[in-house]
Amino acid sequence: MEITRFELTAADMTAVDLRDSNYINNKGANLYKSENYASAVEYYRLAAAMGSVHAVSNLGYCYLYGRDIEPNLSLAIAYFKTAAFRKDVDAAYKLGDIYSKEKWGVMDKELSVYYYRMAASFILDEPWENTLYITYCDELLLYPSLCYALGRELSAGGAMNTDLDSAYQFLKKAEAGYKKELANGSEMYAKAYEGVKQLLADPQFDDIRVRYDKYYEEDDEEDLIDD
Numbered sequence: 002m003e004i005t006r007f008e009l010t011a012a013d014m015t016a017v018d019l020r021d022s023n024y025i026n027n028k029g030a031n032l033y034k035s036e037n038y039a040s041a042v043e044y045y046r047l048a049a050a051m052g053s054v055h056a057v058s059n060l061g062y063c064y065l066y067g068r069d070i071e072p073n074l075s076l077a078i079a080y081f082k083t084a085a086f087r088k089d090v091d092a093a094y095k096l097g098d099i100y101s102k103e104k105w106g107v108m109d110k111e112l113s114v115y116y117y118r119m120a121a122s123f124i125l126d127e128p129w130e131n132t133l134y135i136t137y138c139d140e141l142l143l144y145p146s147l148c149y150a151l152g153r154e155l156s157a158g159g160a161m162n163t164d165l166d167s168a169y170q171f172l173k174k175a176e177a178g179y180k181k182e183l184a185n186g187s188e189m190y191a192k193a194y195e196g197v198k199q200l201l202a203d204p205q206f207d208d209i210r211v212r213y214d215k216y217y218e219e220d221d222e223e224d225l226i227d228d
Contacts, residue, residue, distance in 0.1 A: 006045050022053035038069035058084035058092040092148040093120035110160045120147050135170035136216050145178025151195050157205050169209045172201050173217050
């Protein structure tokens with residue numbers, strides 16, 4: 002069996018010399034997307050050693066899903082916690098996701114909500130109640146899965162105190178964020194997008210839509226103009 006030798010390129014070495022951890026992490030991310038997980042892990046490890054918090058979080062994903070390394074939940078959680086301590090939104094969200102499901106064997110809804118709130122706090126200041134603060138925060142579009150989770154848990158029957166105004170705004174952000182991802186070819190979000198649309202249509206929001214939909218209709222019109 003021939004073993005493929007991993008070697009850094011001249012550009013990689015220049016990035017190392019210049020302490021450009023973003024370049025190294027982004028190269029790992031591109032390799033991950035192309036399913037070259039073994040090389041991606043090497044770039045993530047190097048970028049993490051160079052100080053990239055995003056690379057630390059990315060290593061958490063590799064250990065969680067076993068991307069060319071042995072799956073290890075405890076290491077995944079440790080990497081996510083390390084990155085979350087440094088205010089990485091994705092890491093805090095993923096901890097909330099892990100503790101929200103029985104799938105990983107560590108389900109704890111209270112802890113899940115804690116990490117979802119932590120992730121949101123890196124983007125938003127509370128209180129969220131009865132304001133347009135969520136609607137006007139464009140950065141949330143980069144985190145549709147976090148918005149979906151918050152919208153779900155703030156809805157009736159969710160694990161957080163019911164706040165339909167905030168729930169609806171988060172769900173609208175999730176819808177818009179997933180729509181952008183799908184337009185860019187990320188079909189992995191198709192199921193989640195449908196789930197968001199279904200929840201948005203729930204009767205619990207019948208008295209809420211009129212207050213917020215107009216803002217998102219304006220955004221859709223701007224997108225059409227930009228296109």
